[in-house]
Structure formats: C-alpha cells, structure tokens
Amino acid sequence: MTTHATGRTLGSTLGRPPLALVLPGALAAALLVVPLVTLVLDTPWGSFLDQLGTRAVRDALRLTALASAITVVVCVALGTPLAWLLARVDFPGRTLLRAAVAVPLVLPPVVAGVALVTALGRNGLVGSLLRDATGWTIPYTTTAVVIAHTFVSMPFYVLSVEGALRASGERYDVVAATLGADRWTTFRRVTLPLAMPGVIAGAILAWARSLGEFGATITFAGNYPGTTQTMPSLIYQALQSDPEVARTLSMILLVVSVATLAALRNRWLTTP
Amino acid sequence: MADDTVTGPSPGGPGLVADLRVPGRLDARVTAVPGEVVAVIGPNGAGKTTMLRALAGLVELEGSVEVDGASWTDPPRLVRERSLGFVFQDQSLFPHLSALDNVAFGLRSRGVARARAAATAHEWLDRFGIDDLAGRRPHELSGGQAQRVAIARALAPAPSLLLLDEPFAGLDVGVATALRLELARHLASYDGIALLVTHDALDALTLADTVLVLDGGRVAQTGTPHDVAARPRTDHVARLVGLNVIRDDDSFRSFSPSAVTVSLAQPEGSARHRWHGTVLSAAPHGDAVRLLVGADRELIADVTPAATAELGLVPGRAVWLSVKETAVQTYALGPT
Known part of the structure; x- marks a missing residue:
C-alpha cells in the first residue's frame, strides 16, 4: 500500500475541499503564475535574437555570466572552509558568527550595498586604507560587482554546506582518525565527499542568487555598461527607455531560473 | 584490582x-x-x-x-x-x-x-x-x-x-x-x-x-x-553463562539452574539452599523450560515441560526452590 493510494481514497471519502481554502489558494496561485505567463506572452519573440545581439545586452550577459561564475568559485573556495569551521570547530563566538553569516539572507540588498560602501568604499574603513596604500579603489569596478554578488550569495552556500556537514556528522571523522588520517586528509577524503550534495546545492543556490543580484550591486558598483552593468541593472535601465529589451532580458533570466529549479528538483520539489 | x-x-x-x-x-x-x-x-x-x-x-x-x-x-x-x-x-x-x-x-x-x-x-x-x-x-x-x-x-x-x-x-x-x-x-x-x-x-x-x-x-x-x-x-556473568550466583559475606555460591528443584510445598531438609518466591517468567530453553523466580533475589531454574504443566508454573505462581548441597560450588570472595 502506498501513501499515494491512501491519499486518493481519503480525498474522495472525506468530501469536497472547503471553499474557504480553495479560493485563497487559487488566488495565491494566480498571483504567482499569471505574471510569468504574461511575461512569456509579452516577450517580443520576433526580435528576440536581434535584441540579444545588441552591444549593451551582450555586455550585460557577459558580465553577469562572468560575475556569477567567479562568485561561485569564491563561495566554494572560501565558503567551504567557513562552513567546516562552523560545523566542526568549537571556537568562542561560533553561535554569534553563524548568526552573522545568515544576516545577508534577510538583509535588503540595498542595505548590503550601503554596508559594502562603508567597508570598502573610497572612504570606507578598509577601502581608505587600500586607497592610501595602493591608490586603487574598489567601487564602480567589475571587482565591486563580484564582491557585492559574493556578499549576498555566500550565506546560501555556507548554510547549505554547513547543514550537509552537520548531517553527515563527526562519526566518520572519528573513524578516519582511528585509521591514522590527519584532519586535512580526513577533510579531503571523507568529510568533503560526504557533504558533496550540500556543496552542489549550495553552489547552485549561490549562482542563482548572483544572477538576480541588483540592489547591492547598483549601490556599491553602479550601473556602467561594460564594467558594472549586469543583466538586472540593464533591465532596470531599459524598462524606462526600451521596454522590449527589458522583456527580452527578463525572459532570459526566467529561463535560467527555471533551469536552476529543475537542477534542484530532486532536493526540494519532490514531496516526501 | x-x-x-x-x-x-x-x-x-x-x-x-x-x-x-x-x-x-x-x-x-x-x-x-x-x-x-x-x-x-x-x-x-x-x-x-x-x-x-x-x-x-x-x-x-x-x-x-x-x-x-x-x-x-x-x-x-x-x-x-x-x-x-x-x-x-x-x-x-x-x-x-x-x-x-x-x-x-x-x-x-x-x-x-x-x-x-x-x-x-x-x-x-x-x-x-x-x-x-x-x-x-x-x-x-x-x-x-x-x-x-x-x-x-x-x-x-x-x-x-x-x-x-x-x-x-x-x-x-x-x-x-x-x-x-x-x-x-x-x-x-x-x-x-x-x-x-x-x-x-x-x-x-x-x-x-x-x-x-x-x-x-x-x-x-x-x-x-x-x-x-x-x-x-x-x-x-552468572546470567551470561547460565548459573545462579549468590554472594555471601565471605564467599560465592554458584549452582546450575538444572540442579534446582521446584516444588509447591516447602521442601524438607537443609535450610540453607532453599527459597520461596513467585515465578516471574517462563520460557523454552533447549528441551527444558527456564523459570525466572523472584525470591529475595532473582534465580533461574530449569524444569521439564511436563513439570511446568503439572505444577502450573505460570508467572505469578508461588513456588519453593531448593538445591542439594552437593550441587553447590562455593568459592572465596577475594581474588583467587
């Protein structure tokens, strides 16, 4: 007997679903689905390829692809060790640090941008030191785009990997130690392979977050075509002058988002 | 130790x-x-x-x-x-x-x-x-x-x-x-x-x-x-190896559960090796039935299935257990 069959039998014997639940439910579904459908309908498919070929669009596409790819690499390279520290090392302030890592998840992106300016801006705490020492400033550069993307994407990655590390537990670390493995070997050969599903899910989440990033980027890096103008920034700009371009670009991001969701399907969309 | x-x-x-x-x-x-x-x-x-x-x-x-x-x-x-x-x-x-x-x-x-x-x-x-x-x-x-x-x-x-x-x-x-x-x-x-x-x-x-x-x-x-x-x-360990072990002031007494006689009436003879208690459980053990009896301590006794039926040895039944002196092994408390 499967739960599926049970559900079906119960559904037909327990009576109709009440309107008090059906109506608001349908309204919620409409609110979520209708704009997506209209976006698809309003996309200027005739000129779709022409739009893709314009310099502004190509630059924004290239920059978005580049920034999101580097963001994922930085998240994996720096976020994996951070997740391991949070999951495995009992250091003072660990709870506090874990809370701090999660803050960008709920922080309005514009606020994230302002926060980045205070730290890395021309007159920011770290930014001014950097400027005095090297003459180099970060804001309004492609580097700033990557930093803003990393800032908002990293928490998704770290929390996903930390969860996977906690789920696989310290048990196998102990086994590896009794077999003479040092912690680095254990991390490489045991801990990381066992946490791989979390690493992959975290990387996809971070990448998706980076693709759509707008608020922190435009605040910290500006909106300069070719250097800091990503897809969302271009959409924002085009919406005022050329709505067709905005829809074309939006369509591209929608397709990418749906593809991301499909990649994560096994993790989240399958009901238990 | x-x-x-x-x-x-x-x-x-x-x-x-x-x-x-x-x-x-x-x-x-x-x-x-x-x-x-x-x-x-x-x-x-x-x-x-x-x-x-x-x-x-x-x-x-x-x-x-x-x-x-x-x-x-x-x-x-x-x-x-x-x-x-x-x-x-x-x-x-x-x-x-x-x-x-x-x-x-x-x-x-x-x-x-x-x-x-x-x-x-x-x-x-x-x-x-x-x-x-x-x-x-x-x-x-x-x-x-x-x-x-x-x-x-x-x-x-x-x-x-x-x-x-x-x-x-x-x-x-x-x-x-x-x-x-x-x-x-x-x-x-x-x-x-x-x-x-x-x-x-x-x-x-x-x-x-x-x-x-x-x-x-x-x-x-x-x-x-x-x-x-x-x-x-x-x-x-006594349980593991299937023995009854009783600790006295200065020694241990041990005896096999098959050496235990189960009766409903108080047995005659030596007062030292007999106990009154109730059957706590009865389970098949090889050809016999193994009884766990709660007296002043828990003891195990093996009886034949026939005796089990005859005496009505079900949990809750009050019984007497006794062991012959010759079946009891006595050894010192301290390390040998």
Whole structure:
C-alpha cells in the first residue's frame, strides 16, 4: 500500500475541499503564475535574437555570466572552509558568527550595498586604507560587482554546506582518525565527499542568487555598461527607455531560473 | 584490582598497561601481553565501550595508557598517532568508498603508496574470502560482509592494539557464528593486543585468552574464560553463562539452574539452599523450560515441560526452590 493510494481514497471519502481554502489558494496561485505567463506572452519573440545581439545586452550577459561564475568559485573556495569551521570547530563566538553569516539572507540588498560602501568604499574603513596604500579603489569596478554578488550569495552556500556537514556528522571523522588520517586528509577524503550534495546545492543556490543580484550591486558598483552593468541593472535601465529589451532580458533570466529549479528538483520539489 | 591468572606485561616492555579513569564512568586497570585477546564483558552501562574509547583517545582520560613501552598519555597522543584499529559497533564503513578503498584507507593515511596499499587491501579482503566484493560500496554489502570489511580495515595497518566493539551485534545468528570462527583464526595470527567488547558469553569463551568483567565502571573479575565461567562473581556473568550466583559475606555460591528443584510445598531438609518466591517468567530453553523466580533475589531454574504443566508454573505462581548441597560450588570472595 502506498501513501499515494491512501491519499486518493481519503480525498474522495472525506468530501469536497472547503471553499474557504480553495479560493485563497487559487488566488495565491494566480498571483504567482499569471505574471510569468504574461511575461512569456509579452516577450517580443520576433526580435528576440536581434535584441540579444545588441552591444549593451551582450555586455550585460557577459558580465553577469562572468560575475556569477567567479562568485561561485569564491563561495566554494572560501565558503567551504567557513562552513567546516562552523560545523566542526568549537571556537568562542561560533553561535554569534553563524548568526552573522545568515544576516545577508534577510538583509535588503540595498542595505548590503550601503554596508559594502562603508567597508570598502573610497572612504570606507578598509577601502581608505587600500586607497592610501595602493591608490586603487574598489567601487564602480567589475571587482565591486563580484564582491557585492559574493556578499549576498555566500550565506546560501555556507548554510547549505554547513547543514550537509552537520548531517553527515563527526562519526566518520572519528573513524578516519582511528585509521591514522590527519584532519586535512580526513577533510579531503571523507568529510568533503560526504557533504558533496550540500556543496552542489549550495553552489547552485549561490549562482542563482548572483544572477538576480541588483540592489547591492547598483549601490556599491553602479550601473556602467561594460564594467558594472549586469543583466538586472540593464533591465532596470531599459524598462524606462526600451521596454522590449527589458522583456527580452527578463525572459532570459526566467529561463535560467527555471533551469536552476529543475537542477534542484530532486532536493526540494519532490514531496516526501 | 589485581590481574590474577595471566602474567602481566612488565612496565616499559611489550604489551598494554593501562590505568583508565573517566570520572563517573570508568575506573579500571587493564593489562595484556602481545598476542593476547581480552574479552570485556559486563552489563549495559558498565563502561565497556568507554574503555575502548578511552584507549583510543576518543574520551578524555585521567590515568595512563602505555603500549609496548611507549606512553600514549604522557605526553598525550592524538587519536591518529596511536597505533590502533577500531571496529565500531555499526561498522562505520565510509559509504562513498569501495570495500577496497575502505580497507586501504588506514594504509594510505599512514603514507603507504597507492598501489601497495591497494595490493595489501586485496590480500586482506582475500583472507576474509571477499576479494570478489572489492569494488562494492558498503550499501551493496550484507551485514556480515560489511563487518568483514570493517575488521579487515582495522587490521590492515597492523596496529599494536585492536579494539572491537561488539563486532557481532546486529548480525544473524548463523552469520555471527561463521564470522566468530573467522575472527578466531585472524586473532590467532595477530601479534598485537585485541580487546573485544561483547554481550555474548560465547564470544568470550571461544575468542578470548582472558575475560575482564566490568561492573559499574570497575573491574569485577579477570581470569581465563574457563575460570570466569565456572566461578562468576557478578550476577551479569552468572546470567551470561547460565548459573545462579549468590554472594555471601565471605564467599560465592554458584549452582546450575538444572540442579534446582521446584516444588509447591516447602521442601524438607537443609535450610540453607532453599527459597520461596513467585515465578516471574517462563520460557523454552533447549528441551527444558527456564523459570525466572523472584525470591529475595532473582534465580533461574530449569524444569521439564511436563513439570511446568503439572505444577502450573505460570508467572505469578508461588513456588519453593531448593538445591542439594552437593550441587553447590562455593568459592572465596577475594581474588583467587
């Protein structure tokens, strides 16, 4: 007997679903689905390829692809060790640090941008030191785009990997130690392979977050075509002058988002 | 508590000399010479697993551990710096590695080259008769096969100390029996020290040179399997080997459950070996029925199925138990 069959039998014997639940439910579904459908309908498919070929669009596409790819690499390279520290090392302030890592998840992106300016801006705490020492400033550069993307994407990655590390537990670390493995070997050969599903899910989440990033980027890096103008920034700009371009670009991001969701399907969309 | 029947290792020489103190859980001295197999038995919570984990360095320890003349506790050695093999109760095979890579893991982490580690791992799998399963992942192995891989993995780096935590727990009886015989063979050719935690008297009797009985974190008895089985000093071991043991002021009395006479009326004769109580449970035991009787202590008695029916020996029934003087073995309280 499967739960599926049970559900079906119960559904037909327990009576109709009440309107008090059906109506608001349908309204919620409409609110979520209708704009997506209209976006698809309003996309200027005739000129779709022409739009893709314009310099502004190509630059924004290239920059978005580049920034999101580097963001994922930085998240994996720096976020994996951070997740391991949070999951495995009992250091003072660990709870506090874990809370701090999660803050960008709920922080309005514009606020994230302002926060980045205070730290890395021309007159920011770290930014001014950097400027005095090297003459180099970060804001309004492609580097700033990557930093803003990393800032908002990293928490998704770290929390996903930390969860996977906690789920696989310290048990196998102990086994590896009794077999003479040092912690680095254990991390490489045991801990990381066992946490791989979390690493992959975290990387996809971070990448998706980076693709759509707008608020922190435009605040910290500006909106300069070719250097800091990503897809969302271009959409924002085009919406005022050329709505067709905005829809074309939006369509591209929608397709990418749906593809991301499909990649994560096994993790989240399958009901238990 | 003195180590009575086995000649202990001399300090600084080969073998294990450990004084294991884990506050609130364990206070035990254990010694063994190379090649010796020590079975650690005792009831749940007696500190058996804690003893193994303390030797491995997995729990904080007061006291000392010395293996083959080198101290593991002064200065403290990390777990990975101790020459040990640990067979965990749940096997704990690395789920993402093949049987071969699991067995080769300890060799690889101790710096053996990949090809040589693989060759040695194949040899070990072959000794356990499962080299044809070398490429399988743990989830593709049966319980018995997985436990063989786990034991091979622990033995492959040739550790000084092999710690086995209930290696047959959770296996089918038939599988456990086959594996017990195999393990006996491997332990016979193993020149390190093996400590085997077990719940099963059979393990202790068939595999061990020495039995160490833990009770409440302390060593209640050590001796050869034969000695411990014949003269148990704790209720737990008495139960394990199927004996009744009664502790008097200065001695133990033990007798077999088959020597117990069960009657409804008060028996005549010696007052010393009789008890009045109620039947707590009755269960088939071989050809007989084994009764657990709650008198001033719990006693076990074997009766025939016919007698069970005739006397109406169901739980709750009040009965008298008696034993002939000649069936009772008396031995001194202190270490022999």
